Amino acid sequence: MDNTGDLRLLLASRYPLIVAEMQDERRFLDILRAAAAPAGLPVWVWTASRGLVRDGGDPQYGTADLRAALDSIAQVEGPGVFVLADAHPSLEEPQALRRLKDLAQDPRAGRTVVLSGPYRELPRELDGLALRWRLEPPGPEEMEAVVRRTVEDLALRGMPASLGEAEVRGLADALRGLSLAEAERLIHQATLRDGALSGDDVPFVRRAKADLLGVGGALELIATETETLEDVGGMDHLKEWLRLRGRALEPAAADFGLDPPRGVLLTGVPGAGKSLIARSLARTWGLPLILLDPGAIFGPYVGESEQRLRDALRTAEAMPVVLWIDEIEKGFAAGGQGDGGVSRRVLGTFLRWMQDRPPGVFVVATCNDVDALPPEMLRKGRFDEVFFVDLPGPDERAAIFRVHLSRRKRDPAGFDLAALAAASEGFSGAEIEAAVVGAMYRAYAASSELTTEEVLAELAATVPLSRSRPDDVARLRAWAADRAVAA
Numbered sequence: 001m002d003n004t005g006d007l008r009l010l011l012a013s014r015y016p017l018i019v020a021e022m023q024d025e026r027r028f029l030d031i032l033r034a035a036a037a038p039a040g041l042p043v044w045v046w047t048a049s050r051g052l053v054r055d056g057g058d059p060q061y062g063t064a065d066l067r068a069a070l071d072s073i074a075q076v077e078g079p080g081v082f083v084l085a086d087a088h089p090s091l092e093e094p095q096a097l098r099r100l101k102d103l104a105q106d107p108r109a110g111r112t113v114v115l116s117g118p119y120r121e122l123p124r125e126l127d128g129l130a131l132r133w134r135l136e137p138p139g140p141e142e143m144e145a146v147v148r149r150t151v152e153d154l155a156l157r158g159m160p161a162s163l164g165e166a167e168v169r170g171l172a173d174a175l176r177g178l179s180l181a182e183a184e185r186l187i188h189q190a191t192l193r194d195g196a197l198s199g200d201d202v203p204f205v206r207r208a209k210a211d212l213l214g215v216g217g218a219l220e221l222i223a224t225e226t227e228t229l230e231d232v233g234g235m236d237h238l239k240e241w242l243r244l245r246g247r248a249l250e251p252a253a254a255d256f257g258l259d260p261p262r263g264v265l266l267t268g269v270p271g272a273g274k275s276l277i278a279r280s281l282a283r284t285w286g287l288p289l290i291l292l293d294p295g296a297i298f299g300p301y302v303g304e305s306e307q308r309l310r311d312a313l314r315t316a317e318a319m320p321v322v323l324w325i326d327e328i329e330k331g332f333a334a335g336g337q338g339d340g341g342v343s344r345r346v347l348g349t350f351l352r353w354m355q356d357r358p359p360g361v362f363v364v365a366t367c368n369d370v371d372a373l374p375p376e377m378l379r380k381g382r383f384d385e386v387f388f389v390d391l392p393g394p395d396e397r398a399a400i401f402r403v404h405l406s407r408r409k410r411d412p413a414g415f416d417l418a419a420l421a422a423a424s425e426g427f428s429g430a431e432i433e434a435a436v437v438g439a440m441y442r443a444y445a446a447s448s449e450l451t452t453e454e455v456l457a458e459l460a461a462t463v464p465l466s467r468s469r470p471d472d473v474a475r476l477r478a479w480a481a482d483r484a485v486a487a
């Protein structure tokens with residue numbers, strides 16, 4: 001992931017124009033200076049506030065204007081690296097752009113001009129002249145160094161801050177995706193919260209980070225305050241599978257030689273708890289849950305949708321998260337007849353990412369309409385496993401009643417769970433929950449306590465989907481028979 005070596009090579013080869021996409025200017029300049037030093041290249045930095053300044057020198061008079069600064073650069077003898085920080089607004093101006101082009105097309109001088117900033121798009125005129133380089137987020141070692149340094153600072157100031165090796169790594173991992181300055185700030189914040197820094201602050205740090213990254217657009221941060229995997233009735237096989245995979249997210253698992261898990265695809269009957277699994281999994285693993293809305297990705301211009309998807313995925317992969325794609329078949333539909341192939345290309349972009357993505361992102365995709373699922377989605381190497389969530393069996397139904405009764409302040413021991421399970425044959429988890437809620441309304445209106453009989457009456461009055469549309473369920477089961485594992 002570390003690409004500072006590339007930057008060193010670009011500078012050493014005197015590449016004339018580099019566009020450095022970055023957010024963290026201080027860290028970028030440190031890295032750039034370190035890359036320029038071995039080649040003995042002096043570094044100049046232009047900012048709109050100070051003008052052009054050579055490292056260790058004074059600002060050049062009258063260079064706050066970019067045009068003047070570029071003229072001044074053209075006068076400098078010999079090789080050097082010239083960083084133009086946040087120059088993009090000034091590049092709207094034709095004269096400045098012209099001068100920049102002239103500099104970039106004069107390779108004899110051995111100058112390298114670096115445009116640094118949060119660049120997304122370049123002026124068309126620079127196409128073919130500029131090479132893009134992106135400042136990667138700090139790697140694990142850099143982050144661990146910051147954690148150690150901050151802990152020492154805090155200890156010096158008398159704060160109870162001491163972390164073991166594993167806790168340093170855990171904290172550094174939680175901070176992944178932030179700039180070093182932001183990381184430092186978050187550690188301080190976590191310490192101030194309760195006057196001490198310990199391994200217990202990791203969940204706080206993860207949450208605060210998700211806020212900081214301001215996941216927006218196609219990504220939405222979902223609150224996962226309540227449910228854990230304990231609140232999912234049944235699905236023992238899937239839950240056990242997930243429990244084992246959760247352990248593999250620990251840093252120690254990589255040392256052990258395990259590949260990090262990548263994700264699951266959940267298919268099944270409606271209301272069986274697929275979305276519930278996604279929510280409760282994130283909570284159980286202590287990771288932020290991020291919902292990717294493929295619908296928000298499609299844009300009117302050529303290539304725009306793919307780019308938006310790439311941006312969204314890149315944001316998501318900056319930190320360990322559970323990335324949830326609900327009803328994936330709708331977002332990445334195989335159809336795409338009338339859209340000039342856009343959905344095909346978006347699907348291709350997504351599948352490539354599924355194959356190559358960095359560790360840390362666990363994808364939970366759910367699917368209701370298996371017929372709309374592109375077959376490519378199911379190929380090996382995409383998801384770790386495809387699960388089929390069927391209607392719950394009798395024991396599972398009893399477990400689901402137990403979950404929903406206790407969630408509504410009722411002691412399940414006071415109910416005849418066997419009778420309820422028997423009477424709810426063919427009911428999905430959502431339908432069982434609805435029956436409990438319906439019975440509670442009745443009990444409350446009648447000023448009576450909730451009883452087994454009340455719930456049985458509610459069940460008797462309900463026609464579950466499996467009875468009203470048996471063909472749908474049969475079709476799903478037939479599809480899953482040789483493509484998915486029972487949850």
Ligand SMILES: Nc1ncnc2c1ncn2[C@@H]1O[C@H](COP(=O)(O)OP(=O)(O)OP(=O)(O)O)[C@@H](O)[C@H]1O
Nearest residue numbers: 231232233270271272273274275276400429430433
């Ligand atoms: N196995 C279960 N255990 C406990 N509660 C369940 C279970 N299955 C469903 N529920 C309840 O039903 C609600 C709806 O289920 P959920 O939305 O997760 O189903 P789904 O499979 O995603 O359905 P859909 O196919 O309609 O998207 C859940 O929020 C939960 O309260």
Ligand SMILES: [Mg+2]
Nearest residue numbers: 274275326366
């Ligand atoms: Mg759902």
